[in-house]
Amino acid sequence: MGETIQSVERAAAIxxxxxxxxxxxxxxxxxxxxxxxxxxxxxxxxxxxxVGFVEQDQATGKxxxxxxxLHLGSSYLDVNELRTRAINWxxxxxxxxxxxxxxxxxxxxxxxxxxxxxxxxxxMQTLQVGTYLPAHASALGKVLLAYxxxxxxxxxxxxxxxxxxxxxxxxxxxxxxxxxxxxWAAETEELTEGEVAIAAPIKDRRGIVVxxxxxxxxxxxxxxxxxxxxxFVSYVRDAARAITxxxxx
Numbered sequence: 373m374g375e376t377i378q379s380v381e382r383a384a385a386i387x388x389x390x391x392x393x394x395x396x397x398x399x400x401x402x403x404x405x406x407x408x409x410x411x412x413x414x415x416x417x418x419x420x421x422x423v424g425f426v427e428q429d430q431a432t433g434k435x436x437x438x439x440x441x442l443h444l445g446s447s448y449l450d451v452n453e454l455r456t457r458a459i460n461w462x463x464x465x466x467x468x469x470x471x472x473x474x475x476x477x478x479x480x481x482x483x484x485x486x487x488x489x490x491x492x493x494x495x496m497q498t499l500q501v502g503t504y505l506p507a508h509a510s511a512l513g514k515v516l517l518a519y520x521x522x523x524x525x526x527x528x529x530x531x532x533x534x535x536x537x538x539x540x541x542x543x544x545x546x547x548x549x550x551x552x553x554x555x556w557a558a559e560t561e562e563l564t565e566g567e568v569a570i571a572a573p574i575k576d577r578r579g580i581v582v583x584x585x586x587x588x589x590x591x592x593x594x595x596x597x598x599x600x601x602x603x604f605v606s607y608v609r610d611a612a613r614a615i616t617x618x619x620x621x
Contacts, residue, residue, distance in 0.1 A: 382408065383416050387425060387437065396434035451477055454583050455486045458574070458615045462489050462585060465611040469604055471589035472497065476505065476512035477582065478520070483513045491589065506563070508544055509537045511571035512584040514557035518548040519573050519581035537562045556609055558600055561591060568594040570605055572612035577620045585612050
């Protein structure tokens with residue numbers, strides 16, 4: 373094995389340590405764990421912050437992994453691979469639910485629609501592949517926000533799309549807590565009046581949420597007296613689990 377570059381090895385050690393837990397670490401903690409002088413650490417951390425691999429909390433001065441690493445890591449599972457693996461399950465979900473099926477991935481605080489299956493009837497519909505959905509106002513987006521390992525907030529302020537859109541950050545945080553607790557998300561007329569959506573997370577072989585799958589349909593078909601028909605939730609969760617199993621192979 374040839375010679376290695378010490379500064380790169382040290383930078384990698386810092387990233388591994390920050391990735392080993394969810395807590396933020398200060399310079400003193402990093403120095404103790406790695407056995408490095410604080411001066412040396414400061415120089416490496418400044419560089420890692422500059423390139424976006426590490427972020428510093430301005431209130432505490434502590435460090436955590438940066439969002440740039442999340443975007444680099446997402447290339448581990450190419451979007452086209454996700455779409456290819458999920459197409460059959462999305463088709464089956466549309467057929468089973470009799471509603472349109474959607475698959476989305478995170479992109480700069482929004483949801484990028486990478487696959488859309490029409491509702492299996494003769495109604496006029498528009499293909500939505502390539503469009504962006506607001507994360508805070510869509511079921512797909514709520515899933516992606518809830519399971520974001522870096523807890524990135526959606527663009528602020530939270531834009532209202534209907535009178536039922538969540539626009540209070542505290543209310544959104546409570547909603548995301550609920551999504552994590554039950555393992556799925558819903559939105560009722562928060563994006564489009566008269567429409568309801570349900571979504572569940574898709575995980576890769578590492579257990580990281582890389583996308584979401586869901587259905588969207590008329591409020592009168594998916595709810596009764598304001599309550600969701602839970603069989604539709606089961607259909608969505610079954611599809612998400614099937615894709616997750618497929619990605620783990």
